[in-house]
Amino acid sequence: MKLFITGLIVLSLCSSLQAKEFRPVDAETVFSVTKETLEATPGWNPGAGPIPVSAADAIQIASDFHKRIAPEGRTDSFVFDLAGATLVRSEDDRWYWVVQYRVHFDPLPTPNRVGNGWAGPMPKHSRYPVLMNGELAPHKPISAKLPEAVQPVDAMNHLE
Numbered sequence: 001m002k003l004f005i006t007g008l009i010v011l012s013l014c015s016s017l018q019a020k021e022f023r024p025v026d027a028e029t030v031f032s033v034t035k036e037t038l039e040a041t042p043g044w045n046p047g048a049g050p051i052p053v054s055a056a057d058a059i060q061i062a063s064d065f066h067k068r069i070a071p072e073g074r075t076d077s078f079v080f081d082l083a084g085a086t087l088v089r090s091e092d093d094r095w096y097w098v099v100q101y102r103v104h105f106d107p108l109p110t111p112n113r114v115g116n117g118w119a120g121p122m123p124k125h126s127r128y129p130v131l132m133n134g135e136l137a138p139h140k141p142i143s144a145k146l147p148e149a150v151q152p153v154d155a156m157n158h159l160e
Contacts, residue, residue: 023142024069024126025078025103031139033129038094041132045093052132053097055085062099062128065136069126079104080126088129096137097130 022031042052053061059082070080080101089095103124129137 020129022098022127022129022137024066024101024128025080025124028142029139030142031129031137033090033096033131033137035091037131037138038090038096039092041094041096043093044095044132051087051095053130053134055087055097057134058085058097058130059099061130061134061136062097065128066101066126077105083125085130095132099128099130101126101128 020033022033023029024031044052062085063082066080069075070078073080080103083100083102085097085099087095088098103126105124131137
């Protein structure tokens with residue numbers, strides 16, 4: 001039992017040291033929140049003064065980026081609804097917002113018989129991390145490059 005509890009503690013510590021990554025639905029971008037990124041943002045303590053970035057500001061910042069993916073609130077396959085903003089605490093009094101959109105699968109632009117959106121399983125979510133410096137977390141395009149160990153079929157035919 002002690003070994004099990006020790007293992008859980010080690011796992012929780014290891015997971016907190018890794019970067020938090022966010023990949024919005026239908027985006028070829030991944031956002032990354034690391035300890036180094038957060039150290040470059042203002043610290044904040046609840047009750048010690050106003051928050052550097054309000055929820056409304058965080059939603060606007062995320063919305064500006066989100067509109068690049070879904071300018072009309074939808075793509076060919078998905079409908080997006082703002083679900084809210086969550087304040088997340090990290091180490092050393094560093095906080096950031098996660099603005100979330102609920103994503104419904106809806107390949108048709110017309111309402112179905114039970115209303116708009118997918119009436120099936122629980123929807124997906126698109127999340128955008130907004131830092132206390134008023135910027136989105138650093139993001140980069142997702143590489144479509146295959147790992148070196150994976151070769152296309154044509155390349156395999158030419159190996160000797």
